Amino acid sequence: MGRTFVFECPKCQYRAYVAGGADGGFHVAVQTILCQQCKELHDAVVRLRVPWTPPLQRGWPVQATLSRLTRQASSVPRHPPPFLQALNRLWPRGVRHSRWIEFPLLCPKGAWHSVRPWSRPDCCPKCGVIMEQNALPYRLWD
Ligand SMILES: [Zn+2]
Ligand SMILES: [Zn+2]
Secondary structure (H helix, E strand, C coil): CEEEEEEECCCCCCEEEECCCEEECCCEEEEEEEECCCCEEEEEEEEEEEECCCHHHCCCCHHHHHHHHHHHHHHCCCCCCCHHHHHCCCCCCCCCCEEEEECCCCECCECCCCEEECCCCCECCCCCCECEECCCCCEEEC
């Protein structure tokens, strides 16, 4: 079970709704990042569970197997999806097997942005003051 907290800067009132570090649920794992370009905190998706077909169930003949493999490979995103999009992904019915795919730490607003991991207690991305965390989680997710 992952948790999203509200972090607030006591000086400039900047607010962020993020995990506040590394966290994960059944389908998604995130790491909170500080982006130098956005001057904001984001939850970056670092792992995503995707449907997976075991080799023995991939069918025959070889041609069909190959085209299915190609389709599967192309459906794996190269960039991590935004966190909320990853959470709201529809899971295809009848999927019995899955695997994790991993992503590098990237800003969801731009893959070229420079980011660093952010873990509470840590600084406000706007003014550098230590941010305060709301005790109660804002959202629980899977
Ligand atoms: Zn601030
Ligand atoms: Zn950014």
